[in-house]
Amino acid sequence: MNLFNYSRRKSSEVEIGDKPLGKENPIRIQSMTNTSTQDVDQSVSQVKRIVDAGADYVRLTTQGLKEVESLKKISAELKAMGYSTPLVADVHFNPKVADVAATIVEKVRINPGNYVDPARTFKSLSYTDQEYETELDRIRKRLTDFINICKENRTAIRIGVNHGSLSDRIMSHYGDTPAGMVESCMEFLRICKAENFDNVVISIKASNTVVMVQTVRLLVRELERENMSFPLHLGVTEAGEGEDGRIKSALGIGTLLADGYGDTIRVSLSEAPEREIAVAQKLVDHILTRQNHSLIKAEVATEFNYFEPSRRKTHEVKNIGGHLVPVVISDRLDGSFVTDKNFIPDYLFVGDKLPKVRESSAYILDALHWQGDKNSYPAFTTSQIKLLIETEVDLKFLFISLPELTEDIISMLKKQPEVVLIGNSSHQNRLGEQRALAHKLTEQGITNPLIWHETYKEDDLENIQIKSAADLGPLILDGFCDGIFLQNQGVLTHAQIDSTAFSVLQAGRVRTSKTEFISCPGCGRTLFNLESTIAKVKAATKHLKGLKIGIMGCIVNGPGEMADSDYGYVGAARGKVSLYKKKECIEKNIPEEHAVERLIQLIKDNGDYVEDTEE
Incomplete structure (x- = not known):
């Protein structure tokens, strides 16, 4: 396995009817x-x-x-x-x-x-x-x-x-x-x-x-x-x-x-x-799409543990880095500053379009045309290092890729603790080059926070959900993520991109911004209509941010897979549901028509319920 250069693991071949698996066969x-x-x-x-x-x-x-x-x-x-x-x-x-x-x-x-x-x-x-x-x-x-x-x-x-x-x-x-x-x-x-x-x-x-x-x-x-x-x-x-x-x-x-x-x-x-x-x-x-890419020359950082990764050591710059949750930057180059109140980015990237009246509590990331607003911060490229050094402000952003991480840049970063890096790549194997950047920073002892910039050209929401999660997943799970910046050229709305960004961080278990639902895909063992049940449970509990709720069709994986859930809703028999608090079964064989109501009562009894103020 090579962290920086993509190739498939060599496996043996298994005979499964007329569709053999492994070896040189397709995935x-x-x-x-x-x-x-x-x-x-x-x-x-x-x-x-x-x-x-x-x-x-x-x-x-x-x-x-x-x-x-x-x-x-x-x-x-x-x-x-x-x-x-x-x-x-x-x-x-x-x-x-x-x-x-x-x-x-x-x-x-x-x-x-x-x-x-x-x-x-x-x-x-x-x-x-x-x-x-x-x-x-x-x-x-x-x-x-x-x-x-x-x-x-x-x-x-x-x-x-x-x-x-x-x-x-x-x-x-x-x-x-x-x-x-x-x-x-x-x-x-x-x-x-x-x-x-x-x-x-x-x-x-x-x-x-x-x-x-x-x-x-x-x-x-x-x-x-x-x-x-x-x-x-x-x-x-x-x-x-x-x-x-x-x-x-x-x-x-x-x-x-x-x-x-x-x-x-x-x-x-x-x-x-x-x-x-x-x-x-x-x-x-x-x-x-990463197959047969040009070679990325890089070495694994000495302190990196592939099997038990820990978060890269960084220092805090305002609300970024250190032990703080990763931030979200969102594109507002079109001059629109409205945000979904449920998913407010930490920073808005606006270029030279500083708003006169803001409808968001997010900070402004003002690329190239910084005007010194007390709630805005400048972003630079590596061609503007002199300007970066001369600008006096307690937070600066620097867009950088692996080829741009020269000895001069490394020396500058060691003297500029207020700089937050925004890592990007145009390599065919973008992930490989981004990983190489993170490992080189680590090996060089650079502790400036690192945010990942991913750009797409998608008109289909599902496509960007899949691609951004797959691209950012290894960086998040390997501990190299102090924030993400998704940028898309297409018809998707700001709200859709922002929701995707927060959901990626939650899926990587580094930042919680909404209720997490752990639900099985259903099979012949499922003891209730899974899709309609999920819809009912979500409608009643989706405003309970920070809670994990498991919805399981049967007991095969039910109590175990939702062991770290706060509450569980599990099929017990046809038309019957059992409710769990963590691993403990609290109520058994509740008629399905009363189960959601009893789940809400269980959450209330444990002091975890708040009223939905949006209703």
Whole structure:
């Protein structure tokens, strides 16, 4: 892996029907149905829509043997219609179901957290070394039987670890940590390797983008140590829908794709599954524009830890840098100074159009034509260093790229602590050059804050959400971000760009500006209408800034994935909902029609509710 020069990780090839995965094959796109697998007609129709949208694989939930029988019918009907796209059975809690499913579909996903280990109960367990080894023997014997069935039927296995469904055994031994997630996966991979079974794909997911990225990086390191090259399936679980779902997915998946990881991806949206495909394809296409770029010569900063990044050390300049949250700069070159009261940028970039009357509480960033207004600050380019030095003000901005970071500029920065850098790039691999800039500043001991300037030409909001999240994600998660400045040439409004910027920072978990909703994409296990439920919960709670609310269709990942949520709304049975405070179930089996009202009451009872003043 090279931080500065893009290339894909070399992985082994896995046979999945007529769509092999890994090695030199394209990055595959996939989704999952949200119909009941027992409803053959509805499932067939939805699979067709997903495939027609461009999916390479389609996964279906497979709770029991009835669903396996339905899978057989679904597969037969699809093949009769000319659809040969590989199907994947998603199995939890029941190894016998996985055994039978492996004789029918092209791939079976099993979850190490509940394949042999029982479903998690958040209980702390204690094992002696011998007892722990006995548990591993149990897994080894059961998994070996399954592997033999897969060998006979040329069926691939996905070992799919989810942060939300680690077993109590792993949790008790390793804690709720990336290391525990990696070990949960490696236990199963070592058995596969011992049995000479290589037709394996790995996924290791979380709803927290920081945990998700860190865990995959640690996993790849462990795979290399143990001489394994299995292909990787990437995804952010419970990403949500709309803007949040797209940005959160693009930031997490995009960061790992940028590192060269990932042979197949799924963008999990709480929407119709066929809508996931275009988002995933846009993300992959954007990353692949970096292929075959000119070489970027750079070195990793000595103090940088790729596996556990910490924020780059900077000094504070007014409200920028240090331990302060990253700022948002927004373009107002058209002379419009109105801002959305929910997403007010910290600075407005206005060029020489200083407003006489301002309708925003943001500071003014006045490029090139600074007029000395007490609430405005000058911005310079590297061709104006003399003017920058001579201008006496407590905050200055300097637009800079890697080629412009000369010895003279480095010397100047060490003497000008009031300068905030705005890093940009016109390189084909813009991210690689920006990373190189950040590492060079770090290695040189420069502690001036660093804001990232990203420019686009987009008329489609989804495009800029995906691209900006993918471009900024690695810089945010690696700790090199004191602010972002999104600039777009197109028809999108200032409010749309500002909302995107704040949402990118929130997805990177460095600045919270709104309620965070952690919602699953839905599947055949979902026990209520997910989209309408999310809409109801959002309508009632979206003004509660700073709260995290989980909305889960069932208990497979529910309590675990929303463990860091403040409140949870989880499907308990058909038409029934359970409410959680953190990991604790507070009320069980509430009729769905009363569940949102009871959720609000629970939030009020805990003192976290405020009235919506906009109503």
